[in-house]
Amino acid sequence: MFDFMSRILGGKSRLGEPRSKSLAKERLKLALACDRVELSPQVFEGLRLDLARAVSKYVEIDEAGMKVRFDSSDRRLSLVASVPVVGTRRTGQARRSKSRR
Amino acid sequence: MEGRVIVVTSGKGGVGKTTVVANIGCGLASRGKKVALVDADIGLRNLDVVLGLENRIVYDIVHVIEGKCRLRQALIRDKRVQTLFLMPAAQSRDKEAVQPDQMKQLTASLAREFDYVVIDCPAGIERGFKNAVAGADEAVIVTMPEVSAVRDADRIVGLLEAQGLGDPRLVINRLRPEMVKRGDMLDIDDVLDLLAIDLLGVVPDDESVITSTNRGEPVVLDGASRAGEAFRRIAARIDGEDVPFMSLEAQSMWSKFKRFIGVGR
Known part of the structure; x- marks a missing residue:
């Protein structure tokens, strides 16, 4: 059921792999945080x-x-x-x- | 009354900045406003071809700044919309030919005669960027739902803030609803979440943008085009009208609502 829900919400593909946009967002979150602090x-x-x-x-x-x-x-x-x-x-x-x- | 000076910028090249400028300008002028478009991409002139005015250029922005012609002599009237004018960039010079102070003066004198002055900023964050934002009262950031474009847009938000342009508004260009639907493209909420700035509009990826640019006619004049409709709404929002978002954006309002009541992410 949870798997079904998360599939509906676009988080995972049928095979349980994260969809590419979730990866994009996670990677961007980190990159932007580092860019913003310039550390x-x-x-x-x-x-x-x-x-x-x-x-x-x-x-x-x-x-x-x-x-x-x-x-x-x-x-x-x-x-x-x-x-x-x-x-x-x-x-x-x-x-x-x-x-x- | 003084007109509004709006800079359109993106950091990254190739996200459709010039197309956005041409269509915002043409859209505002179609609403009866007097609009001057300024191509600040000195050395890489493009706004003229997108508008189909490349054969009419005699003087350019550097001529005006160097006092070789009057402001009005360099302004080219659009073929279709009578209240739209273009100040072309110089093609054979580089960005060092202009100082931020000179740009400030130029946009200020344009703002005395026009309701809107829309500046097409070059890609990058160096001199050309500093020139383009120098005289602006407000900023529009163009991005695409894609990692490098979003990252650059975020850098631009910070740089604009440092220049005193604190509340930029975002245009998400070339969104592909079918890719968003299957979870393979950042959606509107993702981008807004990451950048945390206000949304001005979303333009779907649409072949009619390319075909109309081939003809030198801004797509905003094409009543049948989805992208054209998106640009008409963006122009209306800039002009202060409260326009609902298009259906692909309505989806995002729904997920916002879901998040609001605590069932979405």
Whole structure:
């Protein structure tokens, strides 16, 4: 049923492959976001790493599962980060006691 | 009253900018407005052949700017529509022959005599683009439902904003409804979603555009053509009339509605 619906909505072809226009749109979304911020991939990676470092000062995170992207819907740019937290105990207090050991 | 100066631009070449300019101009003039079309593509003159006026050129835009002739001497009256005039580009010069300030002056003096001054901007984002947008009050962006054209259109939105032209309106040219229907072409909503600017109109891909251009007659004058109808509506919208979108666009209103009530994407 869901497959039928998504076919009706034009998302997938009969064989379950995405239609070419969905690919076009996804690719354009990314390209436009990069164009709009004028950030090179290297600088972007730097931003991602700094962000990970900053957040992990306070909570334990799964850095591999972290997603950072620019969203530019309605021409207003925002930085959207999704950071999986694996532990919340790692407070400033806990860290200090950890480093003492 | 001062006329409106509108620049038509796209970034990418080959999306139909010149055709759009010719048809918007001819459409507005057919509504009784006094219209001057300015070909700002210096070195690659084209608007004259699209309008079928290539045999009447004596003076061009560079002659006017260099003071070698008066403004009126360079303006060519259209064969069919009495209130339509063309200021041709120079063919044997390049874009460096004109400065943005000079373009500003030229369009300002045209705006004193015409209801609409429509500028055909060259492809690219360099000098020619800067010249063409210098004197404009508003902008129309032409794109096609295709990745490179949409990407370039987005760059243009940003560049126009930097030039103080904040609210450009979009013409989606050469849409193929049958490809959209089977999910193999970006649809109107996709393009609007990506670019986030207002829609001025959608022109279906139509052979009559080519055949009428072959004859040097803007398709907007062809009462039987779908593309012609699309251009008539675009001209009316520019002229301030609230015209409904054509049926291929009505589909998009429906999907907008679906999205509004939360069942569409």
